[in-house]
Amino acid sequence: MKVAFQMDPIKKVDPKADSTFRIAEEAQLRGHLLFYYEPNKLTSENGKAIASGHFFKIIGKENESVQLGPEEVVELSEFDVVWLRQDPPFDMHYITTTFILDALKPQTLVVNDPFWVRNLPEKLLVLNFPELIPPTSITRNIDVLKAFKEKYGDIIVKPLYGNGGTGVLRLNLDDQNLESIVEMYANFSREPLVAQQFLPQVTRGDKRIILVDGYPVGAINRVPISGEIRSNMHVGGTATKTGLSERDIEICNTIGPTLREKGQIFVGIDVIGDFLTEINVTSPTGLHELERFDGINAASIIWNAIDEKLKV
Numbered sequence: 001m002k003v004a005f006q007m008d009p010i011k012k013v014d015p016k017a018d019s020t021f022r023i024a025e026e027a028q029l030r031g032h033l034l035f036y037y038e039p040n041k042l043t044s045e046n047g048k049a050i051a052s053g054h055f056f057k058i059i060g061k062e063n064e065s066v067q068l069g070p071e072e073v074v075e076l077s078e079f080d081v082v083w084l085r086q087d088p089p090f091d092m093h094y095i096t097t098t099f100i101l102d103a104l105k106p107q108t109l110v111v112n113d114p115f116w117v118r119n120l121p122e123k124l125l126v127l128n129f130p131e132l133i134p135p136t137s138i139t140r141n142i143d144v145l146k147a148f149k150e151k152y153g154d155i156i157v158k159p160l161y162g163n164g165g166t167g168v169l170r171l172n173l174d175d176q177n178l179e180s181i182v183e184m185y186a187n188f189s190r191e192p193l194v195a196q197q198f199l200p201q202v203t204r205g206d207k208r209i210i211l212v213d214g215y216p217v218g219a220i221n222r223v224p225i226s227g228e229i230r231s232n233m234h235v236g237g238t239a240t241k242t243g244l245s246e247r248d249i250e251i252c253n254t255i256g257p258t259l260r261e262k263g264q265i266f267v268g269i270d271v272i273g274d275f276l277t278e279i280n281v282t283s284p285t286g287l288h289e290l291e292r293f294d295g296i297n298a299a300s301i302i303w304n305a306i307d308e309k310l311k312v
Helices: 019-029 092-102 114-119 122-128 142-152 178-188 200-204 246-261 287-294 298-311
Strands: 002-006 033-037 042-045 048-058 066-075 081-084 109-111 136-139 155-159 169-171 193-197 206-212 215-223 238-241 266-272 275-280
Touching: 002 019, 002 048, 019 033, 019 048, 019 287, 019 298, 033 066, 042 092, 081 092, 092 114, 109 298, 122 136, 122 275, 136 142, 142 155, 142 178, 142 193, 155 178, 169 178, 206 246, 206 298, 215 246, 215 287, 215 298, 238 287, 246 266, 246 275, 287 298
Parallel strands: 002 033, 002 081, 081 109
Antiparallel strands: 033 048, 042 048, 048 066, 136 193, 155 169, 155 193, 206 215, 206 266, 215 238, 266 275
């Protein structure tokens, strides 16, 4: 197959940790032809999705993980699969790429389906499952936020379209900074904020569960460093081995049919204690860690699911 990856600069990713790299590696093992382009090299021209990028091979040398061919301009409709894999922020530039990639359907499979990536971003998709999530409010209204804090005391406030733990703040019952925080966010964004009841179980870890076509294949636990509420690995969190609890399986069984229906093939959900906190569909991670801890080749499972969809 011909496979294209819309992603951040490929030579800047860590080949030992980046999930997109692992997916490309597995595709090359299966004999697929690989192409890479950055989101700002995607163009809509007379209704066609055009990209400027490079065919590439993974070579795995110590100082060079990929070998890029000369820059070429291609029509993405000529590819069998296009991966939407750039990292957030989930801004208008990101959203625009999903509209352009929509034009490829149905002849080209886009993973994950850009229509639903656009319409069900991670911190909003969880609202479809109120029985699974902690008390949550999404608003710009300071009075609503004050009432939420008054009711739940210890809360988390974070930007709706943030990522990687950026801008996540904890306010306990005695904290008087809510208005200042809302003003600070308002200075650089018009987006609503997410307020969520603080879950003290986060000190024991924030579990990342990998789902392929709506079915769980494994999990890793991300434990924050002492004194930190964010478990994201790029802010010091540590990935550790874990398993799936009965509650985890219940959560996956509840959301799985929606993910399958919406064409979300590779998804990573975040679970703290017994609560679902996010459903990551834009650029989920965790494949390397899952393979290292449990020997689960989720990249292979993903490609098997893609093969099945292309047969239909």
